Amino acid sequence: MNVLISLVVVACLLIVGMFGATIAPQWIFAVALPYAAVAVFAIGLAVRIMKWAGVPVPFRIPTTCGQQRSLPWIRQQKLENPSNKLQVLGRMALEILFFRSLARNTRTELRKERGLVYGTDLFLWIGALAMHWALAVVLIRHLRLFTDPVPAFVTFTEKADGFLEIGLPPVNITTVVLLCALLYLLYRRLANARVRYISLPEDYFALFLLLGIAGSGAWMRHISHTDVAGVKELALSLVHFSPMVPTGISPLFFGHLFLVCVLLMYFPLGKLVHGPGVFLSPTRNMANNNRAVRHVNPWDYPVKVHTYEEYEDEFREKMIAAGLPVDKE
Amino acid sequence: MSRFDEPDYYKKEELVQIQPKPPRTPWMETPVDFRPGTYIYPGKAKNLKVLDLPNPRDWAVTDVDWQLPEGWQKTILEGMADRLKRFRSFKLFMDICVRCGACADKCHFFIGSGDPKNMPVLRAELLRSVYRKDFTALGKVFGKLAGGRELTVDVLKEWFYYFYQCTECRRCSVFCPYGIDTAEITMMGRELLGLLGLYVNWVIEPVANCFRTGNHLGITPHGLADTLEFMTEDIEEATGIKIDVPINKKGAEILFFTPSGDYVAAPGIYTCMSYMLLFNELGVDYTWSTYASDGGNFGLFTSHEAMKRLNAKVYAEAKRLGVKWIMGGECGHMWRVVNQYMDTMNGPADFLEVPKSPVTGTVFENARSTKAVHIMEFMSDVIRHGKLKLDPSRNDHIRVTFHDSCNPARAMGILEEPRYVIRHACNHFYEMPENTIREQTFCCGGGAGLGTDENMEMRLRGGMPRGNAVRYVQERYGVNQLAAMCAIDRATLPTVCDYWAPGVQVTGISELVANATVFKGEKRRTHNLRLEPIPGMGAEDEESEADLVGAGAPGEGQGGMGHE
Amino acid sequence: MVERAVLLDLLKRRAEAIATRWYDAVLAEYPEQTYAAWKRESNRFANPVGHSLRAGTRTILDAVLEGADAEALRGAVTDIVRIRAVQQMSPSAAVGFVFRLKDAIRAELGDELRNGSFRDEMAEMEQRVDAVALAAFDVFAEQRELVSELRINELKRNIPWATGRTNRGVVEPG
The missing domain is CATH 1.10.1060 (Fumarate Reductase Iron-sulfur Protein; Chain B, domain 2)
Known part of the structure; x- marks a missing residue:
């Protein structure tokens, strides 16, 4: 049910994008919407991050995943249990670039029947890593459309990506990887009862949206061959704030563009904000040095305590009888 | 329709496709x-x-x-x-x-x-x-x-x-x-x-007790004095050493605090005795406090405010007694509080000094601000410097494994210190499987205020992964003791072991150390701190079989668990 | 006599398949997402329940096929029943899993049994399964008693000290 709703919604969006552009004035879908989407994305994300950053971190609560820094002769696991900012940076880099914690799931195991077996959750790590990295490369490749002259690193990325030189234009590895990874993540969500049970419509929506975007993009590149020059003309004109819509761009491109706009606008609202969010996660971005360096709670307030005086007043006689020292005789 | 006792009743095709019960409802x-x-x-x-x-x-x-x-x-x-x-x-x-x-x-x-x-x-x-x-x-x-x-x-x-x-x-x-x-x-x-x-009452009653009497169990000051005094009698019986118990002593160098579970219940009491014995042996100038008589803090399981209200006593008492620094005993959630909350909540402890071991002169840089040192940090340093005369063969009848307690492992990262100490106190130490120890350790099932008998079934379910790993080392290496540096573990793991790995006893780490230490002026040690005869120390004739030895032989497990 | 040996041989040859069916049926009593988790993860420490069910069902089946005595049957069912004794299920469900073995055998040998052969032998086999169920019931009751005992033991571990202190007259009520 959740799956179906999400699928239908994304399909409708694609259709709206494709045919909206032919029915309605083109500037709505080609100009106004992209600008609006980028604005919503940028402002929405900024607001979201500022909201998080505006909430104080009252306590230093890192999750420690290795040996602490203590005595000089005990080897500290600096990246698993950092004790200063530099080490935290290292831990965060591992987390953000390589999804360290997800990789922890792997467990190689020697089993009688089948020899060496890897925990299946290694697949989740691979799937997630492949999806995110491929997406990053795809985004870099798209810079080609927004820049003139095209920066060297973009050209290089594209060359490297298409080194297999299959087809014309050559098939980029990341396109394939991205689609496969997304399909795997979708498959996993559907096939694994555990994950299916916890999934919300939003989870499928995000996957279908990305699949729609990647799928339509690949389709345009390899099958329907959209007028790339025209698209670049449009993209550059948008970047230079002198929008003009060339004729002859296929509806599928507008469908693609529309889904991208939806993604941009949805990004700051929904679960996709986990990207920026991970940078702020207190269990990962703090050093485990609270005993060495005091952490201050900005909203600390005095609480009602039971003072020693009150305590002694209640027990004085008995303390004296038991030979315990007291402050007031 | 065929009847159930007719072969037709069981349609092979239907039974091939066994489907798990679909969730009745989202x-x-x-x-x-x-x-x-x-x-x-x-x-x-x-x-x-x-x-x-x-x-x-x-x-x-x-x-x-x-x-x-x-x-x-x-x-x-x-x-x-x-x-x-x-x-x-x-x-x-x-x-x-x-x-x-x-x-x-x-x-x-x-x-x-x-x-x-x-x-x-x-x-x-x-x-x-x-x-x-x-x-x-x-x-x-x-x-x-x-x-x-x-x-x-x-x-x-x-x-x-x-x-x-x-x-x-x-x-x-x-x-x-x-x-x-x-x-x-x-x-x-x-x-x-x-x-x-x-x-839940099992959390809020300890909090209320601790607020009034300084400890979760509601032990009054004179009650605590007597309890500790009572322990010295057992200590003397086991070792021949008479020790003093400093309580509320102004001007002591170190304020020592530990979870109150160690005052009353076996096997925590043996850990408590061991602290006193070892401090006595090392000549540590320390004091107990009756006002801050609990290192544990069920406030952590209640609210941040309750945690702060209970924790405030520690620094207040350190200040009143004029100690130089604070040392904490073997406890789990207490160390979450000390390591991640205490300084922020009730610091700065600028009236204390940076902790420096009176035995070895080591300065504990990692506790520079909070001024609170874990007993395993202290003990591993002492052992490293050879300040304790240890005879691990006294623990030879023990085959021990170590359970990392959740909070020391995942809210602190004190992993190597206890292992170092155990290896020096025991000759037979075996690790449980890799994905059940260190940062991946499994809970006892009774932490965070769940360790009561009311929810026993739930605790045993939760303790199952831990118990299962214990049983594995029991079958494989003949492990008969489980060491844990947490009072809740010492209270709840005996039950988990009795159910999932019967025959394995639970001990604190300090207890292992005290039993292995050759004390100055000790009598011939025939009994451990539990007053059970130590095998090989000449007491077997008197009392034949100690419980400890009972599970010594690695029993082949029933039901196919023991074949890996 | 000949027939009997034949049935037993048949069962022994197909033991693996029967065990798998049975294991699946037992797992299927848990919610679907649990079923998935327990079936998927093969590490005996990451998934102790699944492991015990898998190993336990096989052990019991072997015991049944060997015609093991009551004591051996008890041993075989202990692992599984120990787990089910503390899970959220009624006593009948906790031991009822044993009867799924009958279904598993009939499902696996459906073709061979359909023509009515082995009727007597099958009856005997089912009696053996019933014996396992009774053993499981014994173990279940025993484990439940143990749970109660553990409750008491936790209290007892406090008592020597409480008594000691009471005897010295220092315990404060409240």
Whole structure:
């Protein structure tokens, strides 16, 4: 049910994008919407991050995943249990670039029947890593459309990506990887009862949206061959704030563009904000040095305590009888 | 239709496709099943009154009407709004979960019970669904479609059931790609429940006791003095050494505090005796305090405020007694508090000095600000410098394994120090399997205020993964003792072992050290601190079989567990 | 006599398949998402319940096929029943899993049994399964008693000290 709703919604969006552009004035879908989407994305994300950053971190609560820094002769696991900012940076880099914690799931195991077996959750790590990295490369490749002259690193990325030189234009590895990874993540969500049970419509929506975007993009590149020059003309004109819509761009491109706009606008609202969010996660971005360096709670307030005086007043006689020292005789 | 005793009745084709029971209902619509043995009794009115907590009343979990105060939904939602503004962890963890499921099978309660709502992600979704409905744009517009849910009495009951079915052990947080920590969620959930006066008595009574008497068990100052005195008699009987017990001693160098569980119940008491013996041997100038007589802090399981109220006594007492620094005993959640909260809550401890071992001169740089040192940091340093004469062969009848307690492992990272100490005190040390120790250690099932007998079945489910790993080393290496540096472990793991790995006893690490130490002026050591004869020390003739030795032989497991 | 040996041989040859069916049926009593988790994860420490069910069902089946005595049957069912004794299920469900073995055998040998052969032998086999069920019931009751005993033991571990202190007259009520 959740799956179906999400699928239908994304399909409708694609259709709206494709045919909206032919029915309605083109500037709505080609100009106004992209600008609006980028604005919503940028402002929405900024607001979201500022909201998080505006909430104080009252306590230093890192999750420690290795040996602490203590005595000089005990080897500290600096990246698993950092004790200063530099080490935290290292831990965060591992987390953000390589999804360290997800990789922890792997467990190689020697089993009688089948020899060496890897925990299946290694697949989740691979799937997630492949999806995110491929997406990053795809985004870099798209810079080609927004820049003139095209920066060297973009050209290089594209060359490297298409080194297999299959087809014309050559098939980029990341396109394939991205689609496969997304399909795997979708498959996993559907096939694994555990994950299916916890999934919300939003989870499928995000996957279908990305699949729609990647799928339509690949389709345009390899099958329907959209007028790339025209698209670049449009993209550059948008970047230079002198929008003009060339004729002859296929509806599928507008469908693609529309889904991208939806993604941009949805990004700051929904679960996709986990990207920026991970940078702020207190269990990962703090050093485990609270005993060495005091952490201050900005909203600390005095609480009602039971003072020693009150305590002694209640027990004085008995303390004296038991030979315990007291402050007031 | 064929009859059941006719072969036709069993259609092969039908039976080939065995399908697991489909979830009767989506999780949001599955109410909780309060079954005796799975929940803890509610907090008594008198305890809530001691602490000035809201809505004190006597009620039962199985009551239909929980006597909630007027406008309770508003109270909860305002409480949530307030906490979302104060805790970035809470706000962030409400927002960034992608429900990837990496945490799902990491919870010991899920592993042992199979209840889907014990998957950490769903435990958090219990709160998150309400958060979405009332605090996010998508949730406000799309409601249930965006994963939102109305706050009802059933939801509240679910919170009560599942937030007191989480031991705040942080194991799931290790595996989460965003570091989402269910302990944080549970703490918030319990704080919110507390706004309506919904507590469990096993947590709130200790808090009330601790507030008044300084320790969870409500031991009065003279009672504590007598308890410790009593221990010295056992110590003398075992070792021939007469020791003094410094209590509330002004001007001592070190204030020592430890969980109160170690004052009263076996096997914690032996750990407590060992502290005193070892300090005496090393000539440490320390003092106990009756006012701050508990290192444990059930406030951590109640609310941040309660934690601070109880913890305040430690620095206050250190100041009053004029000590130089503080040392803490073997405890789990106490070290979460000391390592991550104490300095922030009740510091700065600028009236104390940077801890320096009086035995070795080592300065504990990692405790420079808090001025609190873990006894295992202290002891490993002492042993490293050869300041204790150890004869590990006295522990040769013990084959020991080490259980990393959740908080020292995942909220501190004290992993090597205890191992170093154990290796020097025992000749036979065996690790449990890799994915059950260190940062991946499994909880005893009784942490975070769940260690009572009322929810015994639930505890045994939660303790199953740990018990299973213990049983493995028992079968494989003949392990007969489980060392743990946590008072809750010492109270609950004996039960877990008795059920899942019968024959394995539980011990503190200091106890192993004290039993292995050759004390100055000791008598011939024929009995350990439990006053059981030590095999090979010449006492077997008198009393034939000590319990300790009973499980020595690695029994081949029944039922196919022992073949790997 | 000949027939009997034949049935037993048949069962022994197909033991693996029967055990798998049975294991699946037992797992299927848990919620679907639990079923998935327990079936998927093969590490005996990450998934102790699944492991015990898998190993335990096989052990019991072997014991049944060997015609093991009551004591051996008890040993074989202990692992599984120990787990189910503390899980959220009724006593009948906790031991009822044993009867799923009959279904598993009939399902696996459906073709061979359909023509009515082995009727007597099958009856005997089912009697053996019934014996396992009785053993499981014994173990279940025993484990439940143990749980109660553990409750008491926890209290007892406090008592010597409490008594000691009472005897010296220092215990304060409240």
